[in-house]
Amino acid sequence: xxxxxxxxxxxxxxxxxxxxxxxxxxxxxxxxxxxxxxxxxxxxxxxxxxxxxxxxxxxxxxxxxxxxxxxxxxxxxxxxxxxxxxxxxxxxxxxxxxxxxxxxxxxxxxxxxxxxxxx
Numbered sequence: 731x732x733x734x735x736x737x738x739x740x741x742x743x744x745x746x747x748x749x750x751x752x753x754x755x756x757x758x759x760x761x762x763x764x765x766x767x768x769x770x771x772x773x774x775x776x777x778x779x780x781x782x783x784x785x786x787x788x789x790x791x792x793x794x795x796x797x798x799x800x801x802x803x804x805x806x807x808x809x810x811x812x813x814x815x816x817x818x819x820x821x822x823x824x825x826x827x828x829x830x831x832x833x834x835x836x837x838x839x840x841x842x843x844x845x846x847x848x849x
Contacts, residue, residue, distance in 0.1 A: 775799075
């Protein structure tokens with residue numbers, strides 16, 4: 731099937747290469763849907779190898795919803811740390827401090843959804 735002929739973005743994540751995260755060099759990023767594809771959301775996969783960290787930060791205009799696909803890590807929400815593992819989801823409100831790190835020996839893979847689009 732010619733996916734380019736469809737009336738909406740149809741993405742096969744296997745066809746997209748991992749690239750270094752644009753802000754956090756210890757993790758990898760795979761953009762799936764961008765604001766150019768959908769004016770309401772952007773979606774990406776993020777891979778945290780062992781030791782990978784996205785430090786404490788905020789998104790001043792976006793809600794970030796994060797779904798853990800595999801592995802486990804430590805999620806920081808404001809000043810509280812909690813375990814975050816496959817099957818869990820969190821929706822971080824606009825301008826709330828948050829971060830994620832992988833202290834395990836396995837990769838941590840997440841899906842991030844930004845509304846409105848971040849990229």
